[in-house]
Amino acid sequence: MTDCLFCKIVAKEIPATVVLETDRTLAFRDVDPQAPTHVLVVPKAHHEDAAALGGAGGGLAGEVLATAHAVAVQEGVADTGYRLVFNTGPGAGQTVPHVHAHVLGGRGLTWPPG
Template sequence: MSDCIFCKIVGEEIPARVVRSTERVIAFHDIAPAAPTHIQVIPRQHHANLAEVTAADPSLAGEMIAVASEVATGEGLDQTGWRLIANTGRNGGQEIDHAHVHVLGGKPLGPMLGG
């Protein structure tokens, strides 16, 4: 999609600090990190959200999670713990309509949901 920021990162139209890349998945540092380590893991092919990826290609969803785990280990988060988040839809907190998961760590992250 021509107006999708993540598609532009995949197409190298927008620079990103890539930490892992496979034929189908790319992982890069978030530009507005919510934790000391905050990495996005996205499929190279455009899918609106993780539910769409899972319906279209369950193995791709699995690869995204596997890459997230590899990235967490590579960043040393396996020693202290990390969080994997997939926001889907507006009520789920999704801000970019391209499937992605967040790898967060590097500090205690507290409870999952407040209030």
């Protein structure tokens, strides 16, 4: 997708603070962090939302989740707890139409968010 912000980050056309990269995923720091640890994990291939990722097959959804956990371990929040969030669609707060998991941690995270 030529106009997708995250596709441009994956293609290294737009800089990002990358914290982890695999063959099929990229994890980078959120530019507007909502917690001390706030990293986005995206598949390198463009999939619009979580539903599209789920239908992609080939184990890609599992790889995104595995990368998210690896980020939590690397960031030191795996043992104390972390939150994974997928916003799907504008009504849920998805602002970039490229599926991404938010890895949040480093402080108490209550639900519902307040």
